[in-house]
Amino acid sequence: MASINNNLEDSELKTNPDRNGNQQRDCIPFDLLSITNNKSNDANGLSTHNSLSGDLVKDAVDAQGCFGMSASRGRGDTGRRSPRLSVDRDAIDYSMMHANRGKCLIINNKNFNPSTQLNERKGTDRDAEALFDCFSNLNFEVEQLHDGTALEIKSKLRSLANEDFSQDDCLVVCVLTHGDRGVLWGRDHRYPTDDVYSYFTADKCPSLAGKPKVFLIQACQGSKFDQGTFVKEHRDEVDAIQYYKIPNWADLLIMYSTVPGYYSWRNPSTGSWFIQALCDVLGKHHTNMDLLSMLTLVNHKVAYQFESFCPGQGDFDGNKQVPCITSMLTRKVYFSSNVV
Secondary structure, three states, rough: EOOOOOOOOOOOOOOOOOOOOOOOOOOOOOOHHHOOOOOOOOOOEEEOOOOOOEEEEEEEEEEOOOOOOOOOOOOOHHHHHHOOOOOOOOEEEEOOOOOOOEEEEEEOOOOOOOHOEEEOOOOOHHHHHHHHHHHHOOOOOEEEEEOHHHHHHHHHHHHHHOOOOOEEEEEEEEEEEOEOOOOEEEOOOOEHHHHHHHHHHOOHHHHHHOOOOOEEEEEEOOEOOOOOOOOOOOOOOOOOOOOOOOOOOOOHHHHHHHHOOOOEHHHHHHHHHHHHHHHHHHHHHOOOOOHHHHHHHHHHHHHHEOOOOOOHHHHHHEEEEOEEEEEEOEEEOOOOOOOO
């Protein structure tokens, strides 16, 4: 089990410096946290078409406004505006046979303005290097943005979403920074976590509609410790064009280094548990496993092979971590296809 001196990942306090290489927090100071009020309203009586039965049924939304609702419900020029999918509607796997594998953007924030009271994220460059090598080997076109401000990061994401991905298999965005629940940090300010992926929904980035979009976020999601639990080991076809709707939020996968509310750990010498495990698994298994299966192995590797080592620092010692996957993928992703 890896237990060498690690740093609490992405919410490290400036008031808690690295002492002799021991683990530190990488989370946001409590006085910088904000609470987002969630508003939920019931709205009944929306008539929607049931594609399975063909009947017009009465549906209800549990929280109007969640993920956004299109202001326009017109069907006037559906044909002209609809992107063409590169795979059959009922295909089990995504098409990975386009001319290009796709883009991979690595957003790496190591240094922060003094006004943020956030520490330097020692070891993050090892993560960025590992991600660059990993996705370059998978034939992605990799671009990096280092120490960007919140405005620069959001501008880069908007610009990326406006590119033409019609000849690409997929998209990957990796974010390495400080964070807390619902927020990530640029060099100067924080920004909402959903800014990372909200630009790439099917309605906003049509050339990626129906294609996998993967977002990997190495950051804290809170300030709780996962101290783990001891357990006993067990021994013993029609040619005519057809149109159909897909959800705008379909085909995204978002993976966080830790579960909501908890710290994430990073070693100042070797990098974060999550990114190092991710790159190791992708490098070993991309030729014979689909993406979700590989990410499950990443969860296993982080959960069972790592534990914080902070002797003499109380609650910081002996902690565990497990990544968190939110998947809206509708097919399997295999990186083995289209590999030169």
